[in-house]
Amino acid sequence: MSTTDTIKANAVSSLQIAVEDFQSDDPRRALSTVRNMVAGILLLFKEKLRDLSPPNSDEVLIKKDIVPKMTAHGIEFVGQGKKTADVMDLKVRFKALGINVDWATVDKIVELRNRLEHYKDSATAAEMKKMVADTFTVISSFISNELKEDPRSLLGDVTWSVLLEEAAVYQAEKDACKLAMGEIKWEFQALGAISEKFCCTECGADLLKPLDVEVEHQEYLEFKCVSCGHESSFGDLIEDACNETYDSDNYSAAKDGGEPATTTCHECSLETFVFQEGACVNCSASLSHTECVVCGEALGPFDQENNGLCGYHAHQWNKDD
Numbered sequence: 099m100s101t102t103d104t105i106k107a108n109a110v111s112s113l114q115i116a117v118e119d120f121q122s123d124d125p126r127r128a129l130s131t132v133r134n135m136v137a138g139i140l141l142l143f144k145e146k147l148r149d150l151s152p153p154n155s156d157e158v159l160i161k162k163d164i165v166p167k168m169t170a171h172g173i174e175f176v177g178q179g180k181k182t183a184d185v186m187d188l189k190v191r192f193k194a195l196g197i198n199v200d201w202a203t204v205d206k207i208v209e210l211r212n213r214l215e216h217y218k219d220s221a222t223a224a225e226m227k228k229m230v231a232d233t234f235t236v237i238s239s240f241i242s243n244e245l246k247e248d249p250r251s252l253l254g255d256v257t258w259s260v261l262l263e264e265a266a267v268y269q270a271e272k273d274a275c276k277l278a279m280g281e282i283k284w285e286f287q288a289l290g291a292i293s294e295k296f297c298c299t300e301c302g303a304d305l306l307k308p309l310d311v312e313v314e315h316q317e318y319l320e321f322k323c324v325s326c327g328h329e330s331s332f333g334d335l336i337e338d339a340c341n342e343t344y345d346s347d348n349y350s351a352a353k354d355g356g357e358p359a360t361t362t363c364h365e366c367s368l369e370t371f372v373f374q375e376g377a378c379v380n381c382s383a384s385l386s387h388t389e390c391v392v393c394g395e396a397l398g399p400f401d402q403e404n405n406g407l408c409g410y411h412a413h414q415w416n417k418d419d
Contacts, residue, residue, distance in 0.1 A: 105148055105160075106245075109141030110253060113237070117257045120230055128221040132211045135233050139204060142237060143188050146197060146244050151177075159183075159191060197244060203232045224303030224325035231268035234261040271305050271324050278307040285316050285382060286375045288343075295339035296321065300328035306335075317381065336380045337368045344372075364399035371399050 116134035119127040147159035152174075158164055161177030162184065183191065185208060192199055210229055214221060221229075238261075241249040250258040279293055297304045303325035313319055319332040340360060347359040363371040365383035377384040378399075387397050390408035397408060404412035 105141055106145045106252075109138050109145060112138035112141060113233075113253060114257045116233075117230075117260045120226065121260065125220045128226060129211075129214045131226065132207070132214055132221070132229060135229065136208055136211045139207065139233065139236060140185070140188070142240055142245070143192070143199070144182060146240075147183070147188075147191060149245075150195065162187065199240065200236055203236055207232055207236075222301040222303070222326070224298070224301040224305070224323075227264060227268055227325075228303065230261060231265040234265035237261075275305050275307050275324060281311045282308055282316075282319070283311070286372070286377065286379050288372050288375050289316070289379055292336070292339050292343045292379060295342045296330075296335045297338070298323035298326060298328055299330045299334050301326040306330070315382075333380065337370055340368075340370045340372070340379060361399055364403070373398075 156177040363378035370380040
């Protein structure tokens, strides 16, 4: 086999082995399944970069280390060593080259692999089904749109059929849950997006349906997991979902010095106060005081105990006393 075919062949082999492991009844095969899924996805990505690498560049775009080289045509860049690009390198190079990938989904698959390798030796059936469905979504699009090949022909009928069936079952369940969740009349607009991040506290599946949408207050909502049957309350789900929804915004704010999207609520003490709503999406607490009566500075949740004063003027008031 030529080096030209090696990466793609190894990608296909990894995905085929992953599907075989997935079909096993042995829960210990979960780690092998996820490892091979991740390996297959990343090898497909590297195959695209290998194909785009200029001739005689030692497949520069897939190499971790890239160095300049003086040639008769001027300075050219070539790959150095045997170490290949990691996930972060792939993200940077794909962005520069205009190669489209759903990195948020890929990151979740990689995160599951990392958890299995470092923190647990098995995954729930729901986590595995979701991972397989996510893999199908990523690779079917990438093979068709970027590698310009037919996914079924490349992966083989057996592997493709398993991936297709799991993805179809998961999507049907997901659509039914989304329809049921859509019947809830949320008190805050932000809860529409936040509720999409609700995951079962027992098995981790994102397949939840409300038991009854006709409740007096949203905090009385109860949800049942379609995958394992476990029931969770609104309070069980809201903080983690809120954190996931605004994680990137809060990270950017902390990194670049901007304003965060959420903070701790002054009433329920959960990280569920959404500044855009001006209220806590868990307990509905709002701000009684929005600006300092002395200087006009905007007040947040933890300024509420100062009776309309900012931290500085509250300190000055107490010092004068």
